[in-house]
Structure formats: structure tokens, C-alpha cells
Amino acid sequence: MTEIVKTWQEQTAELGKTYPWVQVFENKGAAMGCSNPHPHGQIWANSFLPNEAEREDRLQKEYFAEQKSPMLVDYVQRELADGSRTVVETEHWLAVVPYWAAWPFETLLLPKAHVLRITDLTDAPAQRFGSGVEKADQSL
Numbered sequence: 001m002t003e004i005v006k007t008w009q010e011q012t013a014e015l016g017k018t019y020p021w022v023q024v025f026e027n028k029g030a031a032m033g034c035s036n037p038h039p040h041g042q043i044w045a046n047s048f049l050p051n052e053a054e055r056e057d058r059l060q061k062e063y064f065a066e067q068k069s070p071m072l073v074d075y076v077q078r079e080l081a082d083g084s085r086t087v088v089e090t091e092h093w094l095a096v097v098p099y100w101a102a103w104p105f106e107t108l109l110l111p112k113a114h115v116l117r118i119t120d121l122t123d124a125p126a127q128r129f130g131s132g133v134e135k136a137d138q139s140l
Contacts, residue, residue: 004041005118011043013119019045021053024118070114079110 008024015022023044049057063071079085079096087107088095098108115121 005121008041008043009119009121012117015043015045016119019047021046021049023053072110073112073114076110076112 012022012024021044024041025044026041060071063074067074076094079094080089085096085099086094087097092112093109094112095107095109097106
């Protein structure tokens, strides 16, 4: 899994030079209604920021300006306190089914400490990220 995460980082860095939006995700294939029947990963890169991503970015910046804390770090703390949507928890990562989940098997893997993008992860946190992805996938 470490090599996969390293590939995600490399692809995100490479594509990010040209495209403002790079999205890495795992797909459960037929279980998700996907035309590709087996589980697989994908990387999307767009020349524009999708509306939803732009909105999320704007709202997170507004939240930070008001709260002086990153929204997703605060969200992790709320999910840890609640515990009902936790799929996997490791020392540095939390996987939850977000309360807004729209897809079967939708899982959000969040760092417990602030990380802006996957390319900012150093080797040890990246390995732990890969372990978190693997554990979350096995839980589903």
C-alpha cells in the first residue's frame, strides 16, 4: 500500500503542475453501480475547480478565518467524540462514514493533524495513510 500512496503523491504532484484540480479515489466497482465491475483506484485531473470543490474550499477558508482552526481537524474531533460513524481509527488517521454520505461504501479518511494535501505527507505519515486506507477497505 505504501507504493500505491507514493504513486498517488507523484501523480498528484505531476498533474498538479498543469491542473488546478486533482482527485484521487478508490471505487468499489459494481457495488457502487460503476461500469467497471471490479474495485479500482482512479485519478481525475481537471483544468477547472469543480463547483462543489470550490464551495468546500471557500467554506473551509471562511471557517478557518472565524475559528482559527481547520474545519476538518475540528470535524475529526467531533467524530472521535461521537464514535458512531467510525470505521477505523489509527494513531494518525480516522476513517468515518460521513453523515452526508451519498454512495455505498463512502468513507472519508482524515488525518488527525492538519495536512493540506497528500503531497505534503512525509514517508512515515504516508505509510500510515496507506495502512489507514487498507484497514478501512478491509472493514467494508
